[in-house]
Amino acid sequence: MFGEGIAAGASPSNHSDKDVAEWLPVESGTCSYITDWTVVKTRWGLTADAREEAALTPLAASCTDEPITVELAR
Incomplete structure (x- = not known):
């Protein structure tokens, strides 16, 4: 469902009940996770x-600034 950032370091049981203020994937997957999270929101x-x-906000500052396309839910 999400990009490779989620699979990079933890099973769903480690973070399923936490928001991004409480849990983020390992550093190598952070930018991908932030992008996926933003798309879903x-x-x-x-x-x-x-x-x-x-x-x-401080983590996203170190990610590349690339446009994303989002298909809005109906």
Whole structure:
């Protein structure tokens, strides 16, 4: 379902009940995970809470700035 970033370091039981403020994949998969997370949130019209934004913003600054395409859910 998600990109390779999720498979890179943990089983679903390690993070299934946590948000991005509490869990992120191993460093090598962080940018891919952030991209996938953003796509899902955007697709379904979900918002990021303040803790999620605070956790992701400094990490995303080190990722490449590439446009993404999102197909919105109906």
